[in-house]
Amino acid sequence: MELPALxxxxxxxxxxxxxxxxxxxxxxxAPNDVWILMEQQTCSKRQRQEIVKCVFGPALIGSGTIVRxxxxxxxxxxxxxxxxxxxxxxxxxxxMRPSCLNISEAMNSSxxxxxxxxxxxxxxxxxxxxxxxxxxxxxxxxxxxxxxxVNNNTAKDIEPDIVSFNHVxxxxxxxxxxxxxxxxxxxxxxxxxxxxxxxxxxxxxDWIEKGVKNLLSRHNMGLVAGRIDIIVADPDKPTAIEIYExxxxxxxxxxxxxxxxxxxxxxxxxxxxxxxxxxxxxSLMSSGDVEWCxxxxxxxxxxxxxxxxxxxxxxxxxxxxKFRKSVRIIKGKHALGLLDCSSRTFMKRLIxxxxxxxxxxxxGKHSAHLKGKKQKLKFIVALFFDSYVWAFGSLVVAxxxxxxxxKLKIH
Numbered sequence: 559m560e561l562p563a564l565x566x567x568x569x570x571x572x573x574x575x576x577x578x579x580x581x582x583x584x585x586x587x588a589p590n591d592v593w594i595l596m597e598q599q600t601c602s603k604r605q606r607q608e609i610v611k612c613v614f615g616p617a618l619i620g621s622g623t624i625v626r627x628x629x630x631x632x633x634x635x636x637x638x639x640x641x642x643x644x645x646x647x648x649x650x651x652x653x654m655r656p657s658c659l660n661i662s663e664a665m666n667s668s669x670x671x672x673x674x675x676x677x678x679x680x681x682x683x684x685x686x687x688x689x690x691x692x693x694x695x696x697x698x699x700x701x702x703x704x705x706x707x708v709n710n711n712t713a714k715d716i717e718p719d720i721v722s723f724n725h726v727x728x729x730x731x732x733x734x735x736x737x738x739x740x741x742x743x744x745x746x747x748x749x750x751x752x753x754x755x756x757x758x759x760x761x762x763x764d765w766i767e768k769g770v771k772n773l774l775s776r777h778n779m780g781l782v783a784g785r786i787d788i789i790v791a792d793p794d795k796p797t798a799i800e801i802y803e804x805x806x807x808x809x810x811x812x813x814x815x816x817x818x819x820x821x822x823x824x825x826x827x828x829x830x831x832x833x834x835x836x837x838x839x840x841s842l843m844s845s846g847d848v849e850w851c852x853x854x855x856x857x858x859x860x861x862x863x864x865x866x867x868x869x870x871x872x873x874x875x876x877x878x879x880k881f882r883k884s885v886r887i888i889k890g891k892h893a894l895g896l897l898d899c900s901s902r903t904f905m906k907r908l909i910x911x912x913x914x915x916x917x918x919x920x921x922g923k924h925s926a927h928l929k930g931k932k933q934k935l936k937f938i939v940a941l942f943f944d945s946y947v948w949a950f951g952s953l954v955v956a957x958x959x960x961x962x963x964x965k966l967k968i969h
Contacts, residue, residue, distance in 0.1 A: 671774075673703040673766055674749030674829075678731075678739030679757040680710040683719055685872075686757040690723045698766035700724070703753075706746060708739040738840035740822065744832055752829055754822040759786075760870040769826040772864040780859025781827040781851060783810045783820020784867030791875060796933070799880045802940035803873035805927050814863040819851030824869045831859060844890025880940070881947055888951045899956035907949035911942045 675693060679686050686707065693705050705725045709716050717728040731742040736756075744752060753769055755761060762768075765784070772782045786808035790800040813819050825847070835853040838846045855861055874880050891897040915938045917923040928934045 670699050670702045671751050671770065672749040673698065673751040673753055673770060674743070674747035675703060675705045675753045675755065675766070676708065676740055676743035676747065677705065677755055677757055678708045678710055678736040678743070679716070680734075680736075680739075681714070682757045683716055686716075687720065689755070689757055689759055689761070690720060690726060692761045692763070692765075693725070694723060695763055696761070696766050697764045698770070703766055704748060706743045707757075708743045710734060710736065710739045733840060735840055735843055736822075737838035737842055737846035741837040741840055744829070744837060747829060750829055752827050752832065754825040754827075755869055756823045756871075758872055759823055760789075762868045762870075765867060765869060768864065768867040772862060772867055773826045773828070776860050776862060778858070778860050779828070780831050780854040780857070780861055781820060781825060782862045782864050782867060783814050783851075784824035784826070784864050784869065786810055786821065786824050786869055786871050788873045789870050790873050796873075796936075797875050798936035798940040799877060800873040800875055801928070801933055801937050802944065803880075805924055805937065807873065808871060811863045811865070814861055817848065818855040818861060819848045820861070820863070822847040823871055824867065825851075826867070827854070834859075842890055842893060844886040845894055845896070846890070848891075848896065849894050877940075877943060880944060884944060884947045885951055888948065888955055892952075892955045897952055897955065899952050904949050904953060907945050907952075911938070911945040914938075914941060 677686070677689065690705065690707075696703070703725060704727060705723070707716070707720065707726055707728050709728060709730045720726055720728065727746070729742055729746050731739045740754060751770055751773060753766060769782055769784060772784075773779055788800075788804040788807050790796045790804060796804070808821055808823065810820055810824065813821065831854060835850070835857050838850050840846075842849065851861070874883060888897060892899075914923070918928070918934050918938060924934075924937065928937055
């Protein structure tokens, strides 16, 4: 990308760097027409339009929206852009050209893009209501977001049960599967920002606010994966599986850093990122978030873990619930070609819980989360159970399952 000559090379270089860093960051939320106003001694109208072309593309030259960028004089050795007024629609009154925006007003408006929260649900009305209650009380401006509940069980009409909640629209998706439901939500979303969560999740009151802030914080942001805190039904009497999940489940930071994905229980992205890489693969019943996020990474978009963007997620309670989840994930990974079925990994899955149990009992590993010997033993039992389900489940799928697809390279 080449910028038009603006005088000194230092000015041109600084303009290029600053525009990309501070203005391209918000191109996802830019309206179709953008004006950039600069001091007359800095550049002409033609040069201003050329700059807009370089940053936003030729289709965005026009009027009706103002981005004001105060510059020092063109011959100054220290040219800088101190304030960027981000895109905001202005009304033309009496056929007069709109005046420049107030800085703080424009910043507040542009930092609150419209958000579509997408929640797939299937026979989980009780927990969905709790989720919607949390979304009713967000710190994000109430006029700047909507909640799309995608009912994946069309035999049951849930709209009468949630009609009292503000912001909510109910959509039906006949094709079974959470990723088919999410795609239906994307299709109907009005927002430039998409926020994904699940019906059994409870967003913190500043969830949308922090998610959007993090999404707008870096250049070329593709997605933000937020923190998922595990909660148990009875903190005084947690089951073995609840203890195990509280320590091991939904390690979003690890997922982003090592596997280049974030769970859709807490995920933010731009709608045009979906337009760029495509929808979720709705043929998958599990690990569709892995496959989609890997595509985002492969397309060159930035991924980020945000510890301050938090939701609460209930732990599974029983061994049968954990078994069903593990088998579903095993099948999903196998379908994507991501399941390691080697003999070495099989043996590692058998041996690893023995070593881990030794560290827990002798070295106090996880002592911050495990209270007393009873909880330690419960955790160890659940650890052996889950490791062996993965070991033998992977073996069974590898022998009897259909061949998975070719693994997507994310190097």
